[in-house]
Amino acid sequence: MTLRRLLTILCLAALVALCIDIRLLQLPFIDRKPYSRALGVYPDRRWPQYPHFIDGVRAHTKPGDTITIVVPAMAWDDYYSYAYYRASYILTGREVLPLVTPQNERLPQNLAAARYVAAFGVTLRLPNDVIWKGEGGTLVRLRR
């Protein structure tokens, strides 16, 4: 066996070994329930009740309604972006307006423009009519 042949075989074996994903080969033989549970809640791990609240907002609004979101964390990277994107996903057909920009600038015009305010984990001090309450939040219409 020449050196080149040996190196070729070693390189080929290394390439195959580096390409294989052992975790995929193991997956059929292990208990997957813990992974399933963890991934099921992964997107909402900080606020597990939030998607259920937004489901309730969807049930009490109709296509075309404008909705804005108020949550305990109003800084974009410190969780407002999650609340906004998650609400956008669940509330497709409605228009979801953010109250802060990625640069954390306030957008008061969106509060004025929205028909509904979905307040999760906070109490709104503005005059409002409660449309629905549940799952840790309140859906209100502001009195203008």
Added chain:
Amino acid sequence: MTATLIAILSLIVLGIPITLAVDRRARGSLLLGMSFLYGSGTIFAVLLALSIVHIRWTLINVTAIALAIFCAAAVIARRQPATDNRQPAARERLHVFDLFTLLTVTGYSLYATLASLWEWDFIAIWGLKAKAFLEIGGIDWRYLESHWNTFAHPDYPILVPLNFDFGVLVAGGWSDRWLGLFFVAWGIATLLIVRAFAARESTPFFASLLTFAMAALAVSRYVGLAEGALIAFGSAGVLFVREALRDDDPVAWRNAALMLGFAANCKNEGTALLVAVILAVAAVSMFRDHSAQPRNRVTARLLALWPAYALTIPWLLLRAAHSLPTDIAEGSAMSRLMLRLPYTFQILAYLAAKLYEPWFWVAILAGILLVPAAARRREYFIFFVTAIQLVFYAGAYLTTPHDIRWHVLTSWSRLTGQIAIPIAYVVFLMLANSLPRGEDAPHAEARSDQ
């Protein structure tokens, strides 16, 4: 789950006559793999066309159009000559490594369906668009144009969201629980195509070992994003171009062009891939062509890719017509480039440091260096395509409007995963076929210079 499986099977059935219309001699794993890809691409085109003419998607009208395409393709396929001058497809003999491939795919199927899709980019981009489109039964341009929705990357092509929409149309309503099965299907399609190609170029042992090695590369970890589809269409396209350059085969050019066109409709990186292929084809045709008129050959080959251009242009036009912003191009990309150019070395060093699976790439480089020079020369196209794509990726990072570290950390591993299959395929085959027994492999001698 049943509805999603029915949707996927429907796409395979839809794709069979289309595959045969393009390549009458497709059989076995190539036919099956290509059928799903053609079905997936065709249903995207159907939903896009319906949306353009403002016809609301329903299962009935989508099925009717798909059936019409099925029948038309079947008529075209029947008229294609059954025999031609091309080399016959190699008989694929099963090997024990195929069982390990099956086990890997089974593991991936279980992974992709562990829960409702959980990736953040599915919730904020790919799944969000599909869900928004389903609400109105078509592409919601108002949604894409809204400046509040720029986080959803409205400029991204929409083959994947429209495939999701087909799946949920069959299901009768939105559910993301089983959409992961689409990613299994794209991965399996890729492996079937790799298996068919490998069977023509190597022994059954190496062909099945190669497919097993490619199994984890063919299936995307990022379930819910467009990576899986891009890997499938992009890898198939590049491998078909390689075959077309080698055999000067018009059927391979057709397959290549259509696959690359669909890849361009998966992600912006797919469009970049098409450009990379164009440049690489031009380079190998110009510099490795010793005939009297290399320019004619370059022109002929680039013209052979016209279906790719035809498939790519509609979304580019729609994007421009609706002024959908591309974040990389926002502001002054040139100023950002000029600002960062002095730091190119540090940025490239950071990319090298954050390379996903670095030892894989070390093995690839070692393999390239080990094989005979003649074998390397035959694979210049794949080397050029891979290198050009890497340059494009580096260029994107140099001009990104985002923080470079954040952008690299959140995308580099996905990008390198997109380009892994073609380069790993050729390096594996060069190594395998350079072993003395490998010289007896099919087509080991029957290669022309590109």
